[in-house]
Amino acid sequence: MKFRYAMVCSSNQNRSMEAHALLKRQGFDVASYGTGAHVKLPGPSLREPNVYEFGTPYKQMFEELRRKDPELYKRNGILPMLKRNSAVKLAPQRWQDNAADGVFDVVFSFEEKVFDMVVEDLHSRDHVLMKSVLVINLEVKDNHEEAAAGARLALDLCQEIEATESESWEDSVDELVAAFEAKHRRKLLYTISFY
Incomplete structure (x- = not known):
């Protein structure tokens, strides 16, 4: 390429x-x-997003959200998305x-x-x-x-x-x-x- x-x-x-x-x-x-300004991922409601600093490893986000509410974050696609992202690179930039x-x-x-x-x-x-x-x-x-x-x-x-x-x-x-x-x-x- x-x-x-x-x-x-x-x-x-x-x-x-x-x-x-x-x-x-x-x-x-x-x-x-x-x-x-931050990485914002959907939370339990529109007013409660999960907010992370750029540079926070995707695996860390995955683990935190999996501990919080595995069913919610699996159902809304956030856990699979974070798993995909962590296979591509360490953290958001x-x-x-x-x-x-x-x-x-x-x-x-x-x-x-x-x-x-x-x-x-x-x-x-x-x-x-x-x-x-x-x-x-x-x-x-x-x-x-x-x-x-x-x-x-x-x-x-x-x-x-x-x-x-x-x-x-x-x-x-x-x-x-x-x-x-x-x-x-x-x-x-x-x-x-x-x-």
Whole structure:
């Protein structure tokens, strides 16, 4: 694989990690991030989420929630999600705090407000490399079924990007996006930013 990808979602680590897991299994160079202030996982009610700091190991979250209410967190899919996440990487990372992780060629977000945050963050950095990065928003509802479908769509688009000439991908991005939108009947937001 010739490109490096980042999957970014808000704070619950479902959509970005589903895409990260699928792309990693397919051999892509991929990382995943959240943009929120904390990792928020559903709790017993909307007013009682489980809140963790970025960097808290997924296994620790899994064990704590399994002790609290194993039936609830199994039923709502949180325990299986945390188990999947821990097989992909140690702990959630925050996009804004991990600029030193390297340079990405393509960054996917799964909701427009995250797309805006990523683009704003990239624009506020010093552009020392003047290396382009394609930022794409693929709108995906935040539930386990939609996250799985969104991951497959992200994989499809990544495969199309990989099939382009690495030197001229910027010239063909409009055609790639138009073909993807026509094939999947999904509208994408995208822009090119710089490192």
